[in-house]
Amino acid sequence: MPALCRDCQHRAETAFTRCPACGSRRTIAHPDLFRLTVAHVDCDAFYASVEKRDRPELLTRPVIVGGGKRGVVAACCYIARTRGVRSAMPMFKALAACPDAVVIKPDIAKYVREGRRIRTMMEALTPLVQPMSIDEAVLDLAGTEALHGAPPAVVLARFALAVEREVGVTVSVGLAANRLMAKLAAERDKPRGFAVIGADEAAAWLAPQPVSVLPGVGPALAKRLQAAGFSTLGQLASLAPREAAQRFGEDGPSLAARARGEDARRVTPDRETKSISAETTFETDIAAREALEAPLWRLCEKLARRLKEKDLAAAGVTLKLKTAGFATRTRAARLPQPTRLPEVLFAAARPMLAKEADGTAFRLIGIGAQPLAPADQADLGDLADPEAPKRAARWAAVEALRARFGDDAIVKGRGLRKRPGE
Known part of the structure; x- marks a missing residue:
């Protein structure tokens, strides 16, 4: 049975539990090890791992990345997971389960930067890299053996070590015959794992x-x-x-x-963005409609900015509210024409908010754009709204001033109406 040392990449046609070349026990053996080409790569507790890399004194401490006591867990390290903490868990529950955890506010810009570094390393292996999130992707390495002088399993083992050495975080790899089984394999041996599931064993394993x-x-x-x-x-x-x-x-x-383990999906490098959103969690619950409108406006501005960054427009708007009891309410509306203007997004979301603001106390509000449309279809104006291009030009000017002088250079009055606990 073909075998591989994940540390020195020693290969053999007979399985071994300790590498005869370097003595490592991080070995893997499988009948299809050197034939499979589809891999799912997932960083291990990515946000928390990046924070521990930057703060080595936290290496042995439970770390939670998330908002304040009213927020939720964005990510947590494996030490915290052993105490019962999970992603998306309310922060108060996480701290009850792990009171000695170090809580760190998310630094999304940093995580995106490190995620892109890893993505660039993936793209050096194969052009067929399909991002699934900031810290995971699926790769198809078919036809790359001649380029790298080694089968995909060896190339992936080298890649995992390179990420540890150059980025300072660990990844888990799943190797299989299709995307579905590769993803399940990657989850099988975390953290710092490398699991293989062959096509012939998929149904029996599942x-x-x-x-x-x-x-x-x-x-x-x-x-x-x-x-x-x-x-x-x-x-x-x-x-x-x-x-x-x-x-x-x-x-x-x-x-x-x-x-049965069947999956005909191909690895598509340019995965289509289906929605873009922004949300915020309040420090204390808010019930009054007027008090909810100020954070809604600021989220509409943030959403408009994200649409511009993605070169997309909103053809519809989705309002999201989460009650004090963690029940989620959503409402959606289509727009007469695609937009990237916060005032249009706000005008569409405001009546939906009015219907939901029935005295219920809310802990979170969010706004999303779905479906999406190409940017060149946004705010073109028509007989019903001939002023749309002028409003788009004004918003572009506002954004230009903010880019130069800061976000507080120009602020709409409704964005200043902060309420206690917001």
Whole structure:
């Protein structure tokens, strides 16, 4: 069985548990090790790892990256995870589970910068790199063996060590025959892992797993599947396409196929952005509509800026509110024409906010653009709104002044209406 040392890249056709060349026990053996080409690379506790890299005194401490006591956990290190802390957990629950944790405010600009460094290193391996988030991507290394003088497994082992050495964080690698199984493999051996799942073993490996293991199967769908008698992926995989459609609608056949480990998706470097959003969590709950409008306006300005950065426009607006009891409310509206102007985004979101501001106390508000449209379709004006191009020019001038003199150079009155606890 082909084997590889992940530290010195010694290769052999017979499995070994300790590398005969360097003595390392970080070895891996699999029948398809040197034939598989699709990999999922995921940084380990990325935000927290970057912070620990920059503050070595925190190496042995539990670290949580997130907002204040009213916020949620953006990321946490593995020490904190052993205490029960999880991403997206309310901060007060995280601190109750791990009271000695060091809480660090997120530095998104820094994480984006480091994520791009890693992305550049990936793109040196293959042009087929599809980003999945700031710290993970799927790669297809088919046809690159001649370029690198080694099969993909060896190239990926070298890459993982290079990231540790040059960036100072660790990654986990999943190698498989398709994107679905590569992702599941990457989650199998974290942190600093390297797992392989071959095409012939995928269905058998998945069969005993709970349905919730499958990407895209959230709590609601998992509950629905279990209520229908499908608690494991093996049970789901046994469904014929027609029966799967009858039971679970048009997505049923695809769901059953994925439960068997089947995935025909290709690695596409230019993944389409489907939505852009901005949100904020309040220090204390806010119920009054007027008090909610000030942060909503500032979020509309932030969203407009992000649309410009992505060279996109909003063809629709989504309002998000989270109650004091953590229940999420969303409302959506299509726009008459695409926009990148905060005042248009605000005008669309404001009536939706008025309907939801019924006395309920909210802890979070957010605004999103979905669906998206090309930037060149934004704010063109028409007979119903001939002033749109002029407003776009004014907003561009405001942004230019802010870029030169700071965000406080020009502030709308509604953006100043801060309320206690905001």
